[in-house]
Ligand code: AMP
């Protein structure tokens with residue numbers, strides 16, 4: 090049985106991220122939200138494109154106003170008005186100024202903007218009553234970004250801030266990584282879809298729905314094979330098909346040691362190399378991971394809903410993120426929180442306790458989910474967003490003590 094960190098290291102070593110040349114597609118700017126940039130972006134535009142004003146006020150020659158004060162204002166004649174969006178027509182000569190607005194192009198001859206709050210205007214003249222600093226309130230051309238440099242690197246998620254930058258740079262089409270394809274199947278004769286009337290012994294295949302949602306939330310494509318009965322041949326056929334059409338295959342159930350647990354045997358018969366058969370964690374001990382040619386990865390998650398969720402968060406989620414082309418931030422996030430309740434374990438295996446991470450008075454607190462902390466219980470998974478981790482050998486963490494928390 091592997092330790093959790095050993096299993097994690099094995100999984101990471103098996104991952105072959107998407108190829109920045111081969112595994113890409115072109116999307117429109119708005120279709121790029123949430124996608125991962127496959128190629129760096131460079132712009133031919135400077136930012137700002139021109140020297141422009143950061144204030145509503147007057148464009149001046151510093152020389153003309155540098156010594157002014159309320160007793161001795163500089164009086165300048167207004168030769169032009171420059172709203173945002175217009176090209177100035179005149180060059181300032183000594184003693185001249187242009188009325189200017191935020192975002193408007195600074196006219197030739199001007200080197201400083203005086204904000205209107207320190208001016209008094211009468212007709213076509215303005216008195217400046219406070220000396221500005223040289224260059225004040227001018228947003229210099231190319232001071233934010235110089236054309237030809239890298240604007241955005243490859244491997245980042247495109248969110249609203251990046252969309253703004255890309256729009257400003259007039260990038261209408263973008264090269265992003267294709268979505269990671271994740272096949273999902275559930276094993277078990279007891280399982281039915283959500284719409285069926287339950288017969289005695291039957292339960293809804295809740296893992297299928299949960300796993301599809303988890304995969305989609307990560308920006309990957311979920312390919313569902315639904316419920317596969319506990320029949321070796323059918324299961325083998327389905328797994329074979331699933332591996333062909335996906336980068337990652339996730340099954341749930343059938344990886345325990347029961348009579349009907351065929352997954353390991355099938356994986357080996359299909360040429361998969363089993364790297365993980367069980368992990369010293371609770372829940373999640375029967376986790377199975379196998380590698381197939383072309384770097385395809387198979388995860389056999391335990392069937393119990395809590396086990397499936399915990400093992401997905403801990404081992405599948407970072408893998409999907411890493412495969413997707415994400416350069417940084419694909420690793421799991423752990424933080425230290427204060428336990429709001431006493432947390433217990435039998436101390437035998439690394440134990441994951443589901444609950445809610447909250448920010449309270451600037452400090453993280455972990456609140457255990459109410460009800461039974463058993464892997465068969467799915468009801469109290471609702472509204473959880475984190476897992477407290479009790480290392481092997483730790484039987485208890487008292488209320489108020491620090492606990493390591495996995496952020497889901
Ligand atoms: P197994 O790993 O197949 O032995 O399943 C362990 C437990 O999880 C059993 O109680 C199953 O009924 C339950 N289970 C298995 N698969 C699912 C699923 N897809 N959705 C909900 N519960 C499941």
Ligand code: MG
Pocket residue numbers: 276277278342343349392
């Ligand atoms: Mg089963």
